[in-house]
Amino acid sequence: MDVIELDGLCPVFFSAADCSGSELWNNSLVFRKGRAYLVEAASGKGKSSFCSFVCGIRHDYTGHVLFDGRDIRTFAQTEWRDMRRSSFGMMFQDLELFPELTVTENLDIKNRLTGYYSFSEMEDLLCRLGLSGKSGQKVSTLSLGERQRVAFIRTLAQPLDFLLMDEPVSHLDVFNAEIMASVVAEEMDKRGCGVIVTSLGHALPLEYDRRIRL
Amino acid sequence: MGPLWKMVRKHLSVGQLLGFMLANAAGVSIFLLSVRFHADVVPLLKGNTSVTGEEHVIITKNVNPLKSLGTGRGNTFSQEEIENIAAQDFADAVAGFRSADFSVYAELSISGIGMSTDMFLESVPDEFVDNPEADWNYVPGDASVPVVLPRNYLDLYNFAFAPAQNLPQISEELAKAVEIVLHVRGSRSETFRAHLSGFSNRINTILVPDSFLEYANRAFGSGHEPEPLRLILKTHSAGDAAFAEFMEKHNYRVSDGRDSTSRAAVFLGAAVGMVAAVGLLICFISMFLLVLGTYLVVEKNVYMHSVLFRLGYSPWQSAAPYVAVVSAANLAVAVLALIVVYLVRNFYVDRLGAFFADADLSGFAGLYSVAAIVCVGASALSSVLIYRRIAGIERSLA
Numbered sequence: 001m002d003v004i005e006l007d008g009l010c011p012v013f014f015s016a017a018d019c020s021g022s023e024l025w026n027n028s029l030v031f032r033k034g035r036a037y038l039v040e041a042a043s044g045k046g047k048s049s050f051c052s053f054v055c056g057i058r059h060d061y062t063g064h065v066l067f068d069g070r071d072i073r074t075f076a077q078t079e080w081r082d083m084r085r086s087s088f089g090m091m092f093q094d095l096e097l098f099p100e101l102t103v104t105e106n107l108d109i110k111n112r113l114t115g116y117y118s119f120s121e122m123e124d125l126l127c128r129l130g131l132s133g134k135s136g137q138k139v140s141t142l143s144l145g146e147r148q149r150v151a152f153i154r155t156l157a158q159p160l161d162f163l164l165m166d167e168p169v170s171h172l173d174v175f176n177a178e179i180m181a182s183v184v185a186e187e188m189d190k191r192g193c194g195v196i197v198t199s200l201g202h203a204l205p206l207e208y209d210r211r212i213r214l
Numbered sequence: 215m216g217p218l219w220k221m222v223r224k225h226l227s228v229g230q231l232l233g234f235m236l237a238n239a240a241g242v243s244i245f246l247l248s249v250r251f252h253a254d255v256v257p258l259l260k261g262n263t264s265v266t267g268e269e270h271v272i273i274t275k276n277v278n279p280l281k282s283l284g285t286g287r288g289n290t291f292s293q294e295e296i297e298n299i300a301a302q303d304f305a306d307a308v309a310g311f312r313s314a315d316f317s318v319y320a321e322l323s324i325s326g327i328g329m330s331t332d333m334f335l336e337s338v339p340d341e342f343v344d345n346p347e348a349d350w351n352y353v354p355g356d357a358s359v360p361v362v363l364p365r366n367y368l369d370l371y372n373f374a375f376a377p378a379q380n381l382p383q384i385s386e387e388l389a390k391a392v393e394i395v396l397h398v399r400g401s402r403s404e405t406f407r408a409h410l411s412g413f414s415n416r417i418n419t420i421l422v423p424d425s426f427l428e429y430a431n432r433a434f435g436s437g438h439e440p441e442p443l444r445l446i447l448k449t450h451s452a453g454d455a456a457f458a459e460f461m462e463k464h465n466y467r468v469s470d471g472r473d474s475t476s477r478a479a480v481f482l483g484a485a486v487g488m489v490a491a492v493g494l495l496i497c498f499i500s501m502f503l504l505v506l507g508t509y510l511v512v513e514k515n516v517y518m519h520s521v522l523f524r525l526g527y528s529p530w531q532s533a534a535p536y537v538a539v540v541s542a543a544n545l546a547v548a549v550l551a552l553i554v555v556y557l558v559r560n561f562y563v564d565r566l567g568a569f570f571a572d573a574d575l576s577g578f579a580g581l582y583s584v585a586a587i588v589c590v591g592a593s594a595l596s597s598v599l600i601y602r603r604i605a606g607i608e609r610s611l612a
Binding site: 078 | 224
């Protein structure tokens with residue numbers, strides 16, 4: 001997948017006033033592979049709704065989301081399944097980790113589906129993101145910031161054309177946010193993937209090609 | 215053990231699973247036992263009915279009270295009557311019993327113990343003899359005449375006479391070692407050595423090869439071959455109404471026990487069928503209880519399934535731990551049921567073996583296939599139901 005297009009996208013529960021002044025809602029917008037985008041907004045402006053629309057788990061919107069020119073409403077479940085394994089990665093705001101599993105098991109549950117990382121590569125990433133020694137620890141015992149980093153690594157454990165991250169550093173300090181940003185930049189260079197990040201204000205410190213006001 | 219299994223296992227109730235397995239094992243055991251019991255017993259009740267439905271029956275004329283006052287040969291079949299029976303649709307082949315036209319006195323001895331008795335001999339064409347031995351023939355000058363006895367005779371001795379008289383029981387092999395001397399008296403006298411060639415379930419007489427009686431009647435008889443008192447009929451339709459009507463119309467009697475054993479076989483089949491149906495019902499109910507129990511576990515794991523779905527898992531991949539548990543439970547149930555059936559069957563085979571000495575009760579292989587079909591069928595049905603439930607959850611999240 002090379003291009004994600006938004007054409008007149010707007011949540012059905014938004015009034016015209018809610019959409020006024022937005023560069024995203026009710027507009028035409030194109031996200032290209034290999035580039036970084038930041039979607040900024042205050043709370044309640046629909047960041048998470050935007051992410052849910054684009055990753056195909058909510059359909060309560062008007063307008064169109066197009067992947068390589070094709071409306072995602074027409075995608076079959078098997079197509080979504082393939083995309084979620086091999087081209088489209090999503091880091092959810094609520095992280096969607098399994099608290100009763102360990103860090104390694106949470107990563108393994110995705111990685112055994114894709115076989116993307118070796119065990120040592122995952123260990124290296126954990127180490128780099130400040131989680132060394134935590135691999136056998138249950139996620140329920142981790143801090144929110146640590147969980148955010150585990151969810152980030154899990155999102156990377158697959159081939160990527162686009163990476164969508166919903167407030168990925170909301171619980172991270174500046175130091176850890178910069179480490180995460182450096183990993184994202186390296187992955188963009190290595191894989192040539194596009195990155196779309198949402199933020200309430202404390203954004204992932206990345207060099208963005210475009211900042212979009214929601 | 216994968217992380218998925220770890221999460222599913224947390225909500226599994228071991229007690230519930232064991233309860234299901236015991237209930238299902240009871241159902242499968244009842245079903246398999248019914249199938250096996252039917253396969254073991256019904257052929258025995260049908261007696262001389264082969265697997266092809268071919269049956270040999272003995273036809274006699276009903277003994278008339280007035281005729282019974284005369285000589286023993288008042289109820290013979292004429293050639294015309296035999297031809298009439300042969301012309302019927304139900305008749306595949308028919309032949310009369312050839313009787314000895316001379317008197318026979320036999321001496322029997324084994325290990326130095328001897329007895330002697332008057333005896334009668336009969337023969338039928340070789341094609342009607344069940345499982346004739348290779349020596350079933352006689353050419354004048356042969357050293358010994360083969361003789362076949364009804365197996366009932368041996369049973370009567372082993373299970374009635376010997377226990378009552380505190381005598382040892384005799385196996386078929388031992389019985390074949392009995393030395394027999396036949397003293398034939400007719401138009402002239404002669405002595406023949408004879409040996410026991412085998413036992414028959416089909417023909418209730420002391421049987422010698424047709425070739426021997428043909429020779430002996432010619433050599434020692436009056437010169438007038440007597441008409442047969444009994445006929446042997448090979449048929450595929452002994453249970454048909456036309457057969458019964460014909461026999462009744464001509465006042466013929468069909469060999470003892472055939473009708474009652476056929477009826478018994480039908481009733482036993484029906485009774486066993488009902489028991490098997492109850493067994494299957496228990497199987498189905500317990501299987502659905504397991505599936506419902508699994509549904510509850512799936513409901514408790516809705517969050518897990520929604521996340522797996524967003525990570526790219528297919529419904530089959532999400533359902534894999536449940537399918538593994540259900541399949542393993544069904545396999546354990548099948549093995550448990552086979553053990554139960556094996557033990558119970560050993561119990562009744564011991565008893566049936568005494569009543570039906572010729573019964574082939576050795577086979578157990580067919581039951582493995584039935585158990586495998588039940589196990590695979592129940593696992594497949596349960597798996598599809600679980601898959602549909604999980605696919606339904608994922609559809610509602612899409």
